[in-house]
Amino acid sequence: MTDPKTAPPVPDREQSLLPRASGRAAAAELLRLAKPWAGSGVLAVLSLLLASLATLAVPLGVGAMVDVVTGNRPQEAMFWALGALLGAAALGGVCTWLGGTFVARFSEGALARLRQKVIGHLMRIRLVRIERAGLGDVVSRVSADVERVSSAAKSGVTQFVSATFTIVLTLFGLAALDYRFALAGLVAVPLQLWTLWRYLKKSAPIYAEQRVAEGARAQEILQSQYGRSTIDAFGVAEVFLGRIGASSRRTVDLERSVVRVLTVFFGRLNAAEFVGLGCILATGFWLYSAGEVSLGACSAAALFFAQLFNPINLALGLFDVVQQAGSALTRLVGVLSVPIAEAPQRPVPGAALVGPVAAKAISVRDLVVSYRPGHPVLHAVSTEIGIGEHVAVVGSSGAGKSTLGSAINGDREAESGQILIGGVPLSDLAPDELRSSVASVSQKTHVFSGTLAEDLRLVKPRASDEELHAALCEVGAGPWVAELPAGLATLVGAGGQQLSAVQEQQLALARIALIDPGIVVLDEATAEDTANSRSLEQAAARLIAGKTAVVIAHRLSQAAAADRIIVMAEGRIVQDGTHEELLAEPGRYRGLWDAWTASGVESA
Numbered sequence: 001m002t003d004p005k006t007a008p009p010v011p012d013r014e015q016s017l018l019p020r021a022s023g024r025a026a027a028a029e030l031l032r033l034a035k036p037w038a039g040s041g042v043l044a045v046l047s048l049l050l051a052s053l054a055t056l057a058v059p060l061g062v063g064a065m066v067d068v069v070t071g072n073r074p075q076e077a078m079f080w081a082l083g084a085l086l087g088a089a090a091l092g093g094v095c096t097w098l099g100g101t102f103v104a105r106f107s108e109g110a111l112a113r114l115r116q117k118v119i120g121h122l123m124r125i126r127l128v129r130i131e132r133a134g135l136g137d138v139v140s141r142v143s144a145d146v147e148r149v150s151s152a153a154k155s156g157v158t159q160f161v162s163a164t165f166t167i168v169l170t171l172f173g174l175a176a177l178d179y180r181f182a183l184a185g186l187v188a189v190p191l192q193l194w195t196l197w198r199y200l201k202k203s204a205p206i207y208a209e210q211r212v213a214e215g216a217r218a219q220e221i222l223q224s225q226y227g228r229s230t231i232d233a234f235g236v237a238e239v240f241l242g243r244i245g246a247s248s249r250r251t252v253d254l255e256r257s258v259v260r261v262l263t264v265f266f267g268r269l270n271a272a273e274f275v276g277l278g279c280i281l282a283t284g285f286w287l288y289s290a291g292e293v294s295l296g297a298c299s300a301a302a303l304f305f306a307q308l309f310n311p312i313n314l315a316l317g318l319f320d321v322v323q324q325a326g327s328a329l330t331r332l333v334g335v336l337s338v339p340i341a342e343a344p345q346r347p348v349p350g351a352a353l354v355g356p357v358a359a360k361a362i363s364v365r366d367l368v369v370s371y372r373p374g375h376p377v378l379h380a381v382s383t384e385i386g387i388g389e390h391v392a393v394v395g396s397s398g399a400g401k402s403t404l405g406s407a408i409n410g411d412r413e414a415e416s417g418q419i420l421i422g423g424v425p426l427s428d429l430a431p432d433e434l435r436s437s438v439a440s441v442s443q444k445t446h447v448f449s450g451t452l453a454e455d456l457r458l459v460k461p462r463a464s465d466e467e468l469h470a471a472l473c474e475v476g477a478g479p480w481v482a483e484l485p486a487g488l489a490t491l492v493g494a495g496g497q498q499l500s501a502v503q504e505q506q507l508a509l510a511r512i513a514l515i516d517p518g519i520v521v522l523d524e525a526t527a528e529d530t531a532n533s534r535s536l537e538q539a540a541a542r543l544i545a546g547k548t549a550v551v552i553a554h555r556l557s558q559a560a561a562a563d564r565i566i567v568m569a570e571g572r573i574v575q576d577g578t579h580e581e582l583l584a585e586p587g588r589y590r591g592l593w594d595a596w597t598a599s600g601v602e603s604a
């Protein structure tokens, strides 16, 4: 089967990515998920409101002190002002801490649920859709995007809410001193809004592009690791380094564009602040000269406005974080809109459903399968496979053998046509029922990190050690497993004991032996040396005895041993018969057989 990571690229990358949700749908989903933590949300708002109120005491206290110094207030007002400042500082500190704690409880709870939901959904999306999107897109959504939303929620939300409260309350404070101070301060608002509008217009497309570029970079890096053996074999590491470099440069260029836009944004915000402060000072001078306000009130007004610089910059600057988090959130929630394979819930997972299951017949009727809409790779394929019959599928590379195998195994959906398992349409079988009836070994087996026993128990969680040993012995793995340092408890997979390709294949066969299904689809890669490939063939033959089997024959000796052979070419069945029948007629099979025997492989 074609390796999905090296499958031909789909022309329109943007279209093949998983979808994004609308901003409204993303926010609605987040609020739904946050419901259990609504209490923490309310407490967070109240704490932050109190913390912002406390900051108002500073300009008022300093204003009072100025009035004491200029003789407008009695001396003892100085002690009250100092006391108010200290009390406000303590209250502000405690409330900010409480606010941060409640925000974290609220946002982390909601995010954990979202992440769980997205990953759960991803696991149920059909493999072909994941392959079309590319692993990079998937990985960047559940890592970088989750991280972006999480860090925005942790610090950004607290700061944003505090800053907004401080801005609103400070404007009230200014108005309380004299409404003309508040009006003077508002002169800066149109400038700030214009600055923000320009910034959002410029930065939104850059951020969206940045997310896609990050996905593409992750895809290149993953591809270079998954394809390591091929890359090493052909000595093309430089090509991949070049591709990773190009995709990294793209993300760096976009990062630079972000910094440029941000610098202009903050520069304009500073200018707007100075315009506002100038207006406040001019208003103060005018009101003081007219004898309408005290010098202390003028100082308090200037301090109020200067105190707005930070929260305004913070609130507007946080649009950046909020925007990025929003963009990431729409990508995360977008995953939830991808249709999934319906999985009826069953109370007992795996264990109770694992075999032995009686052999069943397979009917393939006018089967059409496509990886991309409108480009079928199987064209109306039909065949009947009887109970207990062993059918080999042969044909040149790309003929559609693996696709047929994976369609029978339920991994590939039919675009049209049908597959019946024991007379029941495959699409009507519950996933657990399907898994216990049909099991397969593909060319690309995976050894999961953990102990050997854990790897095998993935398919039969309650299997005893004796059962695991029996399955391993049945597929010829007994001798090397006996030599492992800790037997079944030996760590295998990434970071553990490295297994050879043949041992990995035997492990895959042992999983089938444990499931003991009625139908087996074998598409395992051919071992390079004849001794090993023969031992694997013998193990496979033992495994499929008494079961219905579809063997994608990579060696024609496997085909010759089958009850019947199907020859495929360009997605169609071009010959169908026993080994002897097909050898007796001129055609593709005889050509393949002659070429194979001439190569001397079978006699090696």
Ligand SMILES: Nc1ncnc2c1ncn2[C@@H]1O[C@H](COP(=O)(O)OP(=O)(O)OP(=O)(O)O)[C@@H](O)[C@H]1O
Pocket: 001, 002, 003, 004, 007, 008, 131, 371, 372, 377, 395, 396, 397, 398, 399, 400, 401, 402, 403, 404
């Ligand atoms: N994951 C995939 N995405 C897109 N196209 C694919 C994918 N897998 C296979 N194809 C295409 O489908 C066609 C049939 O491939 P398939 O792997 O079924 O052939 P095969 O006969 O099993 O070949 P091989 O013996 O090389 O495994 C080929 O044109 C292949 O490029």
